[in-house]
Amino acid sequence: MVDIISQGINLPLPLLMLLLGGLTSLMVGLLSERIGVAKLREVWMIIVSAATLTSIYYLNQSVQKAGVLVISIWGQLPPLGGCFEIDTLSIFMSGSIAVLGFLVALYSISYMEKESRLTEFYTLMTFMMAGMTGVVMAGDMFTLFVFWELMGLSSYVLVAFLKSKWGPIEAGFKYLVMSATAGAFLILSMAIIYGMTGTLNFAAIADNLRGAAVSPWIIALFSTLVVGFGVKSAIVPLHTWLPDAHPEAPSPISALLSGIVIETGLYALARVLFLTFDPGMFKLPIAFLAVLTMTLANVMALLQTDIKRLLAYSSIAQVGYMLIGLAAGTTYGFMALFLHIFNHSMMKGMAFLASGSIVHETGTRDISSLRGIGKMMPVTSLSLFIALLGLGGVPGTNGFISKYHLFSAAFGSGLGWLGIMGVLNSALSMAYYIRIMQVLLGSPKEGFKANEAPILMLTVTMAMAAIIVILGIWPAPLINFATSASQSLVEGLSTYIGAVLG
Amino acid sequence: MVPLEPFLVSVGLMFVIGLYSLMVKRDMVRILIGVEILFNSANLCFIALSTQVPGFVDPYAHSIVMMAIVLDGTVIAVGLAMVMNVYKHYKTIDIRKLRRLKW
Amino acid sequence: MDTVALLTPLEIILKYPGPWLAWILPMLGALSMPLINKWFGHKIRDYAAVVWGLTAVLSAASMVPWLFSGHYPGDIQIATWITFPNGHPLMVGVLVDPLSIIICNVVAFISFLIIVYSTSYMHGDEHLTRFWFFFLYFIGSMLLLVLSDNLIQTMVGWEGVGICSYGLIGYYYRDAKDRWLGGPPPQKMFPPSHCGMKAFVVTGIGDVLILGAIFIIFNFAGTLNYVELIETAGVWVPKIAATPGLLALTAVLFLGGPIGKSAQFPLHEWLPEAMAGPTSVSALIHAATMVKAGVYLVARFSPIFYLGTWVMHIPEAQVYFITIACVGAFTCFMAASQALVSVELKKILAYSTVSQIGYMMLGLGVSGLSEGAYVAGLTAGVFHLASHALFKAALFLGAGSVIHAIHTIYTFNMGGMKKYMPITFILMTIATASLAGIPPLSGFWSKDSVFLACLVADTPLSMTLLAVGAISAAMTFFYSIRYINITFLGHESQHIKDMEHHGHHPHEAPKTMWVPIAILVTLVCVVGFLGLIGFFVPYFSPEIFIEKQMHAMLHHMEIPLHSHHLEFSTTLTAWGTSAAMLLIGGVLGWIFYLSRKVDSGKFVSGNPILRPINTFLVNRWYMNSTYYAIFVYGLIDFAKVVFASMESLVFDKITAFVSGSTIAIGKVLHVFETKVYDPAINVGLVNVFVEGGRMLFQDLETDIIDEGLNNGIPAAMTGLHNRVKKLQSGVLSYNIIYMVVIFLVLILGFALIQMYGVI
Structure with a gap:
């Protein structure tokens, strides 16, 4: 069951690939400028993403054999030193990260063609993915924090990437301040954990702290954890950076941010909350936050005029749905949570990419001026349409499958009112999705011309649309994977603890 | 055993001061300093709790604090770079002028 | 039935290619049609369509040896599709047993012949690629429907044929004036797009009903595979029956699907309108195949209700049989009565189809009315299905030739076509004779088997239904004589004279059009002849053959059958009934049409009793208008009221x-x-x-x-x-304040929960 790999600097292979890939990406970028070979950096980015995907596949096989894989980073063995603890859940999340990262890298080859400072772009994107992979594979709180900050740093700069405009700068600054504050809260929570147990290792925390009686310290710990992780996860009212940051970021980065960075925050919240507390304890507060998040985000999204801002609010609402799964606290609830994480990454990622294509071709983000775009960009509009159907939870798309599981998990764990709120919010959200669909299918104004997006962007969006529809009709393999992921979290707790503590 | 209460009180005070700077101050650099104070209060909490083990001071917390200081510093550095960019666009570093993105 | 062990899917398909390729290849063919058209042009596209149809025939034919050998693979499953938390996983599979093999072959063979016919009939149409796409996809879906081994796959095929039917009926969706159906003016005329939508909506009602039944069945049975349903029927049927009325409800809901798809009362109104499509479509979908899908499903599910009625002795299960028998008989009568007065040639054939399917449903229905009648009824339904497919397809194709030649759909514009289209005349007359049930053609034997089944059942209900069926048989002969007379015999109509005057001479159909009809008619004669020989040598009789197959299939399913010895007197009674009805219909037909002693028009309008009856029948028993008034115009008016009130208030x-x-x-x-x-x-x-x-x-x-x-x-x-x-003010300070606020709220809220113990 336990597989502790040797001492020395050890990193899981995908993480190692991403980190090294990021470092070399800098050199490759400089090299490509010197030699004059175009697209070298892009190709290197694709190679790195593809290699990460394959290495995750092989890592999955080791994890399946071993149950839980513990990799100690340097020096001391856990629980004294830092470690990576990789179980099926980590594989699931890093798989989602790698898949979306690969697709976005493909897309941004075409999208970011005319931008400058591309070396920094790809390097930062690689580091962001590395940070996320590190977060999902972390075995102790501090490792998680280090990679959390890595992910955050890269994302601050990426949001403010197009620094020649005022929008990204303002959004980036606000994002940075709020996220840094949350980081401070996180360190505080780590301090509290350390004060109570003397260690920061997840397994040791689960062994010691779980099921303890509620004391003021536990309450403070819970609150700091929620605030600390909640800013990145866009839980209301900690979400206020998101409607500014996601529209202003370049579209591939928006897709990554909405698609997987927020979800990594939610993963971290789920993991740490589950390992530290008994699910029955945080059921009500998380349910309250879920309702608040869903409702507020859906209401705010109703009359937005900027398409990317609307999608950003929609992301916040989707996080609300995912919190329903977290509030349920059972294996089924967590399965629904992780299933929706993957599905949302596909749907929202693709929605941002498709709307990025539209913005790329027409130069405007205003919804009402995009009327009739469906006739001129049929393929992109079709994929955006499918993504919106999925986000609204229409049967036949994978969004329906995961929403169904989320709500039925809520009903199953006694939070019936939460499930009903979820369904009502889902119906409400359809109102603004249909608004976009109307615009797509409307008739164009005079003099409105736009070409179809370049072939690479089309391929990526169509591939993701196909994934959405196929997973909607045949969800069985994904559901099995998500179930085993959530089982390794909930029911495999003793295995998790035993892997480190023996 | 070093008494814990003074440490915790100072942590709490620093926390509040940091949050106050964030909430009230107008100058962006002061806001970043507020973030820095927040970070430092959390680090101080770590150090404070590391003294509670009878007999010796746990070096684990200290190593964590060292790494945390590095990370905080990086974040603040990036923040200051952003402040410079903001100045280029807005010609001011008053946070209340950064209100163009709303609703 | 043997369930084959799970090898890899590809291995299984290679081991039993017939049932799988039968439906996969036509679907691939459908997808390939646009590409072939783009790369190779029109002519190769038409040939390609024929080739794809041929592959379906060959695949279906490859299964026939199993019929004769007596060993068939049964349920072949290849992969798991959906896993349910508690219950059997849903597998992708085909069910190969005599019922599906027979119907599969009928479908594939007739489809192939109609493809050949269509290459000539639809020649020159510029949208033919769309036609072939829907046609081939239809064949694939129909074969999937017939061959699948669980209800969900059947529903996939069911909906597939529904969408293809919609696409093909509404083929001329651009609503050119000459494609409109109905009338003649001042009667209402309908555009093809409307007809396609009507078909889709009406069959859709049936689909919703059958979905309800599927949900109920799944809730109690935990599986949707036919084999497993029959095997475990002893467990779940009593569970449903524990709630009084639920089993009857399930039966009625389940029958909703076949009633919709097979155009039985009350969901029959779409079939006459479906004649708006090209004739090949009418022949294929609405004569030979799609409307038989309902019959197939009723037959497929009947063992379960048979077990319920006669083995588990649950009286509610018999509702299934009673309902479908009554619906079938009533539809038979009603549609035959409407065919008496219709003025469009294809509509007469459409009503005739509805009526004949009523016979099949009647046969399947009476099979459950008494214990000994099960095999007889099943045989009757299946035999009449196959036989009707043959002659009705021939009739439709022939009618298509006639309409193609003289460019009109109305019977009063036809007449005296005998001298222009002699081959078509002979072929259609033979097929009509089979429709009417004249011995020794196949129609006689199959209709007779339905009467036989009613007699074998020997209950008051089955006798009443037999009487209804018999009267309909008389009407069938009558209207058959009517339309043959109006179309081919007698004087030329003014329309034809005008055509001649303008130099368009109606001519005989080309070879590609009459050869398929000839093949079908030959088969009709062959089956009839076999029936005749079979009377003396039972081995050759097609009826006995199907009966043996059904017997073997039911035996495999381990369904206890009450053996019934067929008395010769019963057979004689059946023949006597057929003969009597033929006599009545024939005499009336001779009086009114063949000998022209009495002009039917004047006779009817003169007679005070017959005139209102005539109006009643011409207006399709006022059912179409009632449906339209309630569901179409009523809803539109209601929507207008709602919209008007919303409109004026929204802006204000x-x-x-x-x-x-x-x-x-x-x-x-x-x-x-x-x-x-x-x-x-x-x-x-x-x-x-x-x-x-x-x-x-x-x-x-x-x-x-x-x-x-x-x-x-x-x-x-x-x-x-x-x-x-x-x-969302955009002020950073406020955002930080929100953070602090929620932090304090969480702490406070949690503390409050702790204090008051609300967790």
Whole structure:
């Protein structure tokens, strides 16, 4: 069951690939400028993403054999030193990260063609993915924090990437301040954990702290954890950076941010909350936050005029749905949570990419001026349409499958009112999705011309649309994977603890 | 055993001061300093709790604090770079002028 | 049935290619049609369509040896599709047993012949690629429907044929004037797009009903695989029957699908309108295959209800059989009566189809009315299915040739076609004779087997239905003589004379058109002849052959059968009934049509009894108009009322809900104050009631319900948005304040929960 790999600097292979890939990406970028070979950096980015995907596949096989894989980073063995603890859940999340990262890298080859400072772009994107992979594979709180900050740093700069405009700068600054504050809260929570147990290792925390009686310290710990992780996860009212940051970021980065960075925050919240507390304890507060998040985000999204801002609010609402799964606290609830994480990454990622294509071709983000775009960009509009159907939870798309599981998990764990709120919010959200669909299918104004997006962007969006529809009709393999992921979290707790503590 | 209460009180005070700077101050650099104070209060909490083990001071917390200081510093550095960019666009570093993105 | 062990899917398909390729290849063919058209051009595309049809025939034919050998693979499953938490996983599979093999072959063979016919009939049409796409996809879906081994796959095929039927009926969706159906004016005429939609909607009603039945069955049985359903019927049927009425409800809901798809009463109105499509489509879908899908499904599911009725002795299960028998018999009668007076050639054939399917349903229905009649009824239904497919397809193709030649659909524009189209005349007459049930053609034997099944069942209900069926048989012969006479015999109509005058001579159909009809008619004769020989040598009789197959299939399913010895007297009674009905119909037909002694038109309009009956029949028993009045025009008018009220109020009252409802509440209060309170104080009690009523209706209804629901919810949401959006102010300091606030709220909230123990 336990597989502790040797001492020395050890990193899981995908993480190692991403980190090294990021470092070399800098050199490759400089090299490509010197030699004059175009697209070298892009190709290197694709190679790195593809290699990460394959290495995750092989890592999955080791994890399946071993149950839980513990990799100690340097020096001391856990629980004294830092470690990576990789179980099926980590594989699931890093798989989602790698898949979306690969697709976005493909897309941004075409999208970011005319931008400058591309070396920094790809390097930062690689580091962001590395940070996320590190977060999902972390075995102790501090490792998680280090990679959390890595992910955050890269994302601050990426949001403010197009620094020649005022929008990204303002959004980036606000994002940075709020996220840094949350980081401070996180360190505080780590301090509290350390004060109570003397260690920061997840397994040791689960062994010691779980099921303890509620004391003021536990309450403070819970609150700091929620605030600390909640800013990145866009839980209301900690979400206020998101409607500014996601529209202003370049579209591939928006897709990554909405698609997987927020979800990594939610993963971290789920993991740490589950390992530290008994699910029955945080059921009500998380349910309250879920309702608040869903409702507020859906209401705010109703009359937005900027398409990317609307999608950003929609992301916040989707996080609300995912919190329903977290509030349920059972294996089924967590399965629904992780299933929706993957599905949302596909749907929202693709929605941002498709709307990025539209913005790329027409130069405007205003919804009402995009009327009739469906006739001129049929393929992109079709994929955006499918993504919106999925986000609204229409049967036949994978969004329906995961929403169904989320709500039925809520009903199953006694939070019936939460499930009903979820369904009502889902119906409400359809109102603004249909608004976009109307615009797509409307008739164009005079003099409105736009070409179809370049072939690479089309391929990526169509591939993701196909994934959405196929997973909607045949969800069985994904559901099995998500179930085993959530089982390794909930029911495999003793295995998790035993892997480190023996 | 070093008494814990003074440490915790100072942590709490620093926390509040940091949050106050964030909430009230107008100058962006002061806001970043507020973030820095927040970070430092959390680090101080770590150090404070590391003294509670009878007999010796746990070096684990200290190593964590060292790494945390590095990370905080990086974040603040990036923040200051952003402040410079903001100045280029807005010609001011008053946070209340950064209100163009709303609703 | 043997369930084959799970090898890899590809291995299984290679081991039993027939059942799988039969439906996969036509679907691939459909997908390939646009590509072939683009790369190779029109001619190769048409040949390719024929080739794809041929692959379906060959795949289906490869399964026939299993019929003769007696060993068939049964349920072949290749992969798991959906896993349910508690219950059997749903597998992708095919069920190969005599029922599916027979129907599969009938479908594939007739489809192939019709493809050949269509290459000539539809020649020159510029949208032919779309036609081939839908056609081939239809064949694939139909074969999938017939071959699949579980209800969900059947439903996939069911919906597939539904969408192809919609696409093919509405093939001329651009609604060129000459494609409209109905009339002649002043009767209402319908465009093809409307007809396609009507077919889709009406069969869709049936689909919803059968979905309800599937849900109920799945809830109690935990599986949807036919083999497993029959095997475990002893467990779940009593569970359903534990709730009184639920089994009957399930049976009726389940029958809703076949009733819709096979155009039985009350979901029959789409089939006459479906004649708007090209004739090959009418021949294929609405004569030979799609409408038989319902019959197939009724037959496929009947063992379960048979077990319920006669083995588990649950009387409710018999509702299945009673319902379908009564529906079948009534439809048979009703449609035959409507065929008596129709003026469009294809519509006569359409009503005839509905009527004949009524026979099949009748046969399947009476099979469960008594224990000994099961095999007889099943045989009757399947035999009449196959035999009807043959001759009705031939009739439709022939009618298509006639219509193609003289460019009119109305029978009064035809007449005397015998001398222009002799081959078609002979072929259609033979097929019509089979339709009417003239011995020794196949139609006689199959219709006779339905009568036989009724007689074998020997219950009062089956005898009554036999009488209904017999009367319909007389009517069938009558209208057969009618339309043969109107079309081919007698004098030329004015329309044809005009055509000749303009130089367009009606000519015989080309070889590609009459050869398929000839093949079908030959088969009809062959089957008839075999039936005749089979009377003396039972081995050759097709009826006995199907009966043996059904027997073997039921035996494999381990269904206990009550063996019934067929008395010769029963057979004689059946023949006697057929002969009597033929005589009646024939005599009347001779009087009115063949000998022209009495002009039918004058006779009917002169007679005070027959004239209203004629009007009643011509207006399709007023059912079509009733359906339209309630469901189409009624709903449109209702929608107009709702829209008008929303329209006028939306533009006037887009302002915030608060002001609106405040005004409303204020108004109510004001009215209450002035109109109720004051007069009450002033002893104006009558006023109170009057005004109270007005206030209740007007203010409650219009202000609160109308405004509340139609404007209130959107206005509430937008109002909420406008108030809430101020929170996202963009000021960083406020954002930080939110963070701190939620932090404190969480701590406080948690502490409160702890103190008051609410977890």
